[in-house]
Amino acid sequence: MNRDLIKANLNLHALLQNFEELTYFDTQTASLTKDWNETIYFSIMGGIQAYIEFKEMKCTFGISKPKRSSISLFFLSPGHCNAMFDGKSIPIPLKGITRIGFLMTDFPNLTKRLEYYLKPTDELLKNEEYLALNTRFSINTAMHAIKILALMDPVSKHSASRMKDGVIMLKVLPDGPAAQLIISHGEFKVLKGEIEKPTAVILFKDLKIANDMINGKIDAFSAAASGDVLIKGQLPLIDALNLILDRVPLYIS
Amino acid sequence: MNTYTYEKSQSLFKRAAKVIPCGIYGHLSPAPLVPPTDYPFYAAKASGSKFWDVDGNEFIDYMCAYGPMVLGYNNPIVEEAAEKQRKLGNCITSPSPVMVDLAEYLVNLISIADWAFFAKNGGDATSFALMIARAATGRAKAILIKGGYHGVSPWAQGPGHHGVTDEDVKNNIYVKWNDISQIEEAISDNPKQIAAFMATPYHHPAFTDSEMPGDGYWQKVEQICKKEGIVLIVDDVRCGFRLDMRGSNEYFGFKPDLICYCKAIGNGYPISALVGKDYLRNYAAKVFYTGSYWFSAVPMAAALTTLKELERINGPDIMIKLGKKLTDGMTEIAKTYGYNLKVTGVPSMPSIYITDDESLMLHQDFCAACTKRGAFFTSHHNWFISTAHTDEDIQRTWDIVEDAFKAIKKK
Numbered sequence: 251m252n253r254d255l256i257k258a259n260l261n262l263h264a265l266l267q268n269f270e271e272l273t274y275f276d277t278q279t280a281s282l283t284k285d286w287n288e289t290i291y292f293s294i295m296g297g298i299q300a301y302i303e304f305k306e307m308k309c310t311f312g313i314s315k316p317k318r319s320s321i322s323l324f325f326l327s328p329g330h331c332n333a334m335f336d337g338k339s340i341p342i343p344l345k346g347i348t349r350i351g352f353l354m355t356d357f358p359n360l361t362k363r364l365e366y367y368l369k370p371t372d373e374l375l376k377n378e379e380y381l382a383l384n385t386r387f388s389i390n391t392a393m394h395a396i397k398i399l400a401l402m403d404p405v406s407k408h409s410a411s412r413m414k415d416g417v418i419m420l421k422v423l424p425d426g427p428a429a430q431l432i433i434s435h436g437e438f439k440v441l442k443g444e445i446e447k448p449t450a451v452i453l454f455k456d457l458k459i460a461n462d463m464i465n466g467k468i469d470a471f472s473a474a475a476s477g478d479v480l481i482k483g484q485l486p487l488i489d490a491l492n493l494i495l496d497r498v499p500l501y502i503s
Numbered sequence: 504m505n506t507y508t509y510e511k512s513q514s515l516f517k518r519a520a521k522v523i524p525c526g527i528y529g530h531l532s533p534a535p536l537v538p539p540t541d542y543p544f545y546a547a548k549a550s551g552s553k554f555w556d557v558d559g560n561e562f563i564d565y566m567c568a569y570g571p572m573v574l575g576y577n578n579p580i581v582e583e584a585a586e587k588q589r590k591l592g593n594c595i596t597s598p599s600p601v602m603v604d605l606a607e608y609l610v611n612l613i614s615i616a617d618w619a620f621f622a623k624n625g626g627d628a629t630s631f632a633l634m635i636a637r638a639a640t641g642r643a644k645a646i647l648i649k650g651g652y653h654g655v656s657p658w659a660q661g662p663g664h665h666g667v668t669d670e671d672v673k674n675n676i677y678v679k680w681n682d683i684s685q686i687e688e689a690i691s692d693n694p695k696q697i698a699a700f701m702a703t704p705y706h707h708p709a710f711t712d713s714e715m716p717g718d719g720y721w722q723k724v725e726q727i728c729k730k731e732g733i734v735l736i737v738d739d740v741r742c743g744f745r746l747d748m749r750g751s752n753e754y755f756g757f758k759p760d761l762i763c764y765c766k767a768i769g770n771g772y773p774i775s776a777l778v779g780k781d782y783l784r785n786y787a788a789k790v791f792y793t794g795s796y797w798f799s800a801v802p803m804a805a806a807l808t809t810l811k812e813l814e815r816i817n818g819p820d821i822m823i824k825l826g827k828k829l830t831d832g833m834t835e836i837a838k839t840y841g842y843n844l845k846v847t848g849v850p851s852m853p854s855i856y857i858t859d860d861e862s863l864m865l866h867q868d869f870c871a872a873c874t875k876r877g878a879f880f881t882s883h884h885n886w887f888i889s890t891a892h893t894d895e896d897i898q899r900t901w902d903i904v905e906d907a908f909k910a911i912k913k914k
Contacts, residue, residue: 405669408662416862449862471525475516475533477540483862485535485883486710493663 255298256402257501258328261335262292262300263313264394265368265502268387269302271442272364273309275383279363283309288352291319292341294331321346321353375461385457386427388464389420390442393429395498396491397438403501409493410438416449418487422460423453431491450483466499504906506875507560512544515557529655530569535709535883537864541871543879549576552891554879562879563896567887570741570766570852573822574812575891581770581808588804599800605807609778612810614749615758616778620787622797625740625765626654628777629701631792632761633658635779636699636734639786645699646689646733649677650708653701653738680706681717686724690731700728701736704751705848710863710883712856713848721757728760734783735759740766740775745822745851745887748814754849767813772805818890819851825897826850826888832901840908842869854885868914872907873900 272279286304293299293315301316302309322345325331333339343353368391370384400410413433421428421444430448432439454460459478462468470492473479481488516533520526525534526544533539543556552575554564567573574581588601606619622628633645653659657671676693678685680702690697702724706714728735737759739751744767746754752762760783765775773796779787812818827850837844837857842865848854857866863882870882878900880886 405663447862469525471528471532471534472520475526475539475544476513476520477538480538481534482537482867483864484710485537485863490663493665496665 252328253501254328254332255296256398258294258298258325258331259398259402260395260498260502261332262294262298263398264391265335265364266292266300266302267311267394268364268368268390269309269360270311271386271390272360272367272383273304273307275386276363276367279360280307282356282359282363283307286356288321288349289316289319290357291316291322291345292325292331293322294325294328296328298328298331319345321349370461370465378457381457381461385422385461385464388461389422389427389429390440392464392495392498393420393431393440395502396431396494397440399494399497399501400438403494403497406494406497409490410436413487413490414449414484416484416487417445418450418452418491419445419448420452420460421454422457423455433487448483450485450487451481452488453480453482455479464495466496504876504903506872507543507556507558507877509540509543509556509558509560511557513540516544535881536871536874537867537882538871541875543874551575551577552889552893552896560877562874562877563892563900564879565886565888565900566879566881566884567889568771569884570887571769571771572887572891573744573767573818573889574770574809575889576771578770578809578812578891580812581772581805584808585772585801585805588801591800593801594796594799598798599803601800601803601807602798605803608807608810609776612748612814613762613778614753615760615762615780616750617781618779618784618787620777620779620792621803622775622777622792623773623794624654625738625763625775626656626659627792627794627797628740628763628765628775629653629659629736629738630656631777631787631790632734632736632738632763632779633699633701634790634792635761635777635783635786636736638790639734639783640698640732642696642698644674644676644693644696645701646676646678646686646697648680648702648706650680651702651706651738652708654740680714681720683720683723683727686727690727690733695732697731697733699734699736700724701738703738703740704742704746704755707741707848707852707854707885711854712845713854713885715848716755721752721755725757725759734761736761736763738763740764741885742849742852743767744810744813744818746819746849748810748817748819768809769802769806770809772802772809773799774802774806776806813890816890821890822851822888822892823849825890825892826853828894829853829888829892829897829900830855832897833904836901836904836908840912842908848885851888852885853888855880865911868911869907872910873903876903876906878903 284307289303291301323341324344374380399406418431428444430441455478536542545557546554547557609619610616657667660667662672676689742751743764761779830846834844843858845858867882870880873880
């Protein structure tokens with residue numbers, strides 16, 4: 251599997267979906283996007299696509315072509331798309347050329363906000379609100395990334411092939427956030443929120459533990475043994491999930 | 504019934520986590536024990552079928568150190584033999600005569616053995632067996648069973664695991680247990696390239712039921728290996744001397760070319776062995792394979808005495824009967840509380856799962872509840888019975904099981 255292709259999938263499908271909750275939970279983003287009525291469509295030659303729609307103070311993310319878009323951004327290759335995410339290239343606008351002001355000013359302000367939350371520093375993580383949002387976005391990004399790698403990364407595919415059908419739920423105690431990875435007949439799906447009867451659970455004692463764990467700052471075995479993280483149920487599912495999760499940084503930081 | 508707490512274990516673990524990766528690593532890691540806080544982490548002492556943790560809690564041990572304990576902790580006969588050898592010498596510049604005694608004993612005991620080689624861990628034996636098969640056949644690939652376990656060498660860990668490269672596992676071909684057609688397909692897809700077929704005598708993966716070989720499975724595998732010039736390796740590390748003293752293959756009626764032993768062979772003393780047929784002797788001699796402590800005489804003396812004692816008392820028969828009695832009783836108790844307890848594998852190393860909840864959470868609650876009451880049960884791995892377990896232990900375990908079911912029913 252082409253490394254650029256996997257990375258482009260991660261960029262378009264695991265990172266962009268965070269705009270939904272960024273708009274909902276971050277007051278600065280909510281204020282920035284409250285009057286927007288834009289649908290931005292991203293497509294890469296060869297088929298990968300995604301869109302984010304801002305409408306009526308809400309952001310919706312999708313991985314298909316939207317019914318209508320106000321802006322359409324095209325990439326010649328997965329590498330071209332990745333270069334844009336690394337700030338080293340710009341997309342080809344196929345539609346919405348008149349919205350150049352929005353693309354040059356407003357949208358970058360939004361992406362900077364997401365970058366702010368996805369690239370934590372030790373200092374920023376001392377802020378409770380920042381910690382909560384960074385953890386939420388990290389969990390969501392990780393779960394979507396696992397879904398992508400399970401289907402595309404050759405090593406992760408081996409781990410995924412050992413996963414029985416079921417639902418793995420991650421939850422930060424006591425009140426969330428929570429997310430689910432659903433495995434069914436070789437297909438993977440990510441949902442936000444809790445489920446009553448998961449097949450396996452990973453319960454983090456608090457936000458700090460969850461954040462440290464997702465960002466690889468503490469080892470899972472010690473955390474589980476000490477009770478900071480409670481794992482329960484079909485542990486082979488969690489074992490495979492961890493193996494895949496550990497491969498995410500090979501593609502995106 | 505009183506339940507245990509583990510303040511000293513937890514406190515020790517906090518210290519350990521600062522200076523030891525994982526705190527406790529590998530198969531003794533508390534991570535798969537659910538919840539770990541219901542389990543002891545550190546043992547203070549052990550005797551017979553029991554151990555005591557650092558908090559002073561007493562446990563009837565159904566893991567037997569994950570297999571090595573077979574005649575009971577601190578078995579006086581084994582300890583006396585070890586002590587006698589210790590006084591003479593242990594790790595010396597030249598091997599001790601007990602090495603020859605032990606090899607001769609194994610060659611006489613194990614039906615297919617014409618020679619014996621000693622190391623420390625089961626993984627030493629499985630890796631050596633694979634190297635011998637490759638040396639003998641001039642081929643690289645090995646057929647392994649999906650979900651099987653042969654130690655922690657990179658080739659044995661499988662793809663996707665940390666520190667394992669694609670190159671480490673590129674010669675492995677995984678087939679489903681009990682599926683002859685997949686073996687035939689693997690051979691047909693890789694003509695004259697398969698050096699070995701390696702499997703445990705029966706399939707005992709973690710987190711799920713054990714599976715016995717189907718009718719004629721091993722006989723067919725033996726026949727295919729002979730026809731195709733493939734070395735048939737049995738990894739008897741876990742089952743060895745708990746099914747049949749002559750080799751677990753005898754329990755299932757077939758003859759492999761190489762058999763790997765560890766665990767029960769030394770009643771807790773660090774030693775493993777590879778035994779093989781005569782035609783592989785020269786290849787075993789040619790493969791350079793050794794380790795700093797592989798000639799230690801004390802474990803050899805302990806192993807020789809352990810095997811003699813197991814043979815004298817017909818250890819496997821005792822353990823199979825004890826395991827059957829224990830699990831039959833547990834199954835009946837479970838029924839009275841409305842639970843289905845499924846027991847698979849050979850009774851001397853039973854795999855036990857409550858089948859009423861596929862997520863295993865109910866089963867994990869049950870095992871934790873029993874452990875907190877004094878019967879050490881893991882919820883992810885087959886258990887082990889020793890000859891030191893007694894009828895009193897079993898009765899006490901049944902009482903614990905009953906109280907645990909009451910507790911989880913209430914919960």
